Amino acid sequence: MTEPPPWSHPIAWSAAGTVESRLHLQADADDRALVARFLDLEGVSKLEASISARAWLDGMELNGRIVAVVTRLCGVSLEAFDESVDAPLHMRLVPVGSPNAPVEHDGEVIVDLDADDPPDVVDGGGIDVAAYVVEALALALDPFPRKPGAVFEAPAETPPASPFLILRDLPLK
Numbered sequence: 001m002t003e004p005p006p007w008s009h010p011i012a013w014s015a016a017g018t019v020e021s022r023l024h025l026q027a028d029a030d031d032r033a034l035v036a037r038f039l040d041l042e043g044v045s046k047l048e049a050s051i052s053a054r055a056w057l058d059g060m061e062l063n064g065r066i067v068a069v070v071t072r073l074c075g076v077s078l079e080a081f082d083e084s085v086d087a088p089l090h091m092r093l094v095p096v097g098s099p100n101a102p103v104e105h106d107g108e109v110i111v112d113l114d115a116d117d118p119p120d121v122v123d124g125g126g127i128d129v130a131a132y133v134v135e136a137l138a139l140a141l142d143p144f145p146r147k148p149g150a151v152f153e154a155p156a157e158t159p160p161a162s163p164f165l166i167l168r169d170l171p172l173k
Contacts, residue, residue: 005131006034011053012126013060013095020054023064025130036070039138042080043071049133051089059094059119060127066136074147081147087140092119093127 009025027035027047036044051064068085094100102109102118111118 005128005134006038007031007047007130007134008128009130010126010128015053015060015126020052023049023051023053023129025049025051025133027130031130035134035137038134039070039141041070041072045069045071045082047133047137049089049129051129051133053129056092056119057094057100058098059092059100059122062089062091062093062127062129062132064089066133066140068137070137070141072141072145074150075144076146076150076152079147079150081145083142083145085137085140087136089132089136091132092117093122094119096121096123 007027009023011021011023015021025048027044032044032047035047036042046067046069048068049064049066051062053060053062055061066085066087066089070083070085071080072083073079074081098119098121100119101121102111109118
């Protein structure tokens with residue numbers, strides 16, 4: 001993540017010690033407005049996440065669900081409508097310098113499509129759980145929002161204009 005997150009809830013690496021930590025995050029009105037602006041949404045009326053954090057190798061694993069209600073513009077009618085989101089969140093994270101970080105080969109990371117996703121490598125003393133919630137929300141949104149019941153009606157087809165049509169209307173000499 002290159003930009004600072006619009007909503008933040010940092011936890012230290014040590015928070016996922018030997019006991020699983022349970023977090024319930026609920027964005028307030030100001031945070032929801034920032035998230036809406038960040039994701040280019042008309043609004044966010046609800047954003048909550050229930051997450052468990054536990055130690056994973058030398059890092060942390062996050063598992064949980066995000067629940068949100070966002071206001072979007074219909075791609076067909078351009079009317080605003082509410083869209084409910086209920087999506088899983090599963091992330092594995094390791095600190096910079098971890099021997100469990102993905103290995104780069106000449107600047108490229110080799111990804112096995114049949115294997116689990118490689119862990120995210122995070123710089124600093126911990127992770128920002130809310131930033132991962134916002135990322136999961138962004139990935140869960142339909143890229144082509146359509147208000148329920150909105151139907152696209154194609155315009156009537158007109159034959160292509162011919163450059164010779166103007167000649168038809170000229171008087172003959």
